Amino acid sequence: MKKADIFEFYSRLAADNPSPETELNYGNVYQLVVAVALSAQSTDIGVNKATKALFADVKTPQQMVDLGLDGLKEHIKTIGLYNNKAKNVIALSELLIANYGGEVPADRDELTKLPGVGRKTANVVMNCAFGAETFAVDTHIFRVGNRTGLAPGKTPLAVEKKLDKQTPAPFRVHAHHWLILHGRYICKARKPECWRCPVADLCRFKKKTPAP
Template identity: 80%
Template structure:
């Protein structure tokens, strides 16, 4: 995709949604980190249901440690891989208490050293909590980047690097939110809804999916 088309791609998404936000519910940076860790291979809706009661009682890493692994499991047992996720959340909470004064580090490289925190999770936290111009490549962004020609790549890291290179300055902070939402609700995996896509004319995907009869 050429530079003018990339600019117009983002401009249209920004015009439709000037203030994009994550669909995960959270009250502070720590709860955001926990929610993103829990969201791996799970839906935001499912995570929000599981954390609704949890986050009323647990707002700090110390409170999570006090709750304990078995207590956490009771809250998140409806989420896939909840056993491993509970173990990771308790472990990362212990590290935050012991090494970071209960605060979430504002450094992507440090975040990725925490149990259960990969590059994608760290990018989400850095962007959403701290406004960093990071690009968290999930399955939606990977698909949109390749399908549209916006940021083609064989791996999530390749797509991330392409987005870093290609995304114009005015759109860098919110780009990953726009792309996730676009992939989630319009540029869907099995049947992209091209007939109502605001950037269909800029997209390289052929053939376009026709409107349902």
């Protein structure tokens, strides 16, 4: 996608949604880390249902450790891979207490040292909690980046680096939210709704879907 088209692409997404936010519910940075860690291979809606009661009682790493593994599993048993995720959440909580005074570090490299926190999760936390210009490439962004021609790449990291290079300054903080929401609700995996897409004329996808 040409530079001028990229600017226009983001401009239109921004016009539709000037202040996009993650659809995960959380009350503080620690809860955000937990929510994003739980959201891997799960829907935000499902995570929000599971964490509603959990986050009412658990707001700090110490409170999570006090809740314990079995208590946490009881809260999140409706989420896929909950056994492994519960172990990671307890472990990352213990690590935050031991190494960071119970506070979430505002550093991507430090975040990725936490159990269950990969680069994508760390990028989400850095962006949502600390306003960093990071690009968390999930399946939606990977698809949108490749399908539209905005940031083609064979791996999530390749797409992330391309987005980092291609995304203009005014749009860098909110870019990954716009792209996730676009992929989730319009540029869907099986059948993109090109007929109602605000950037269809800029997109390089050839097999545009007609209106139903």
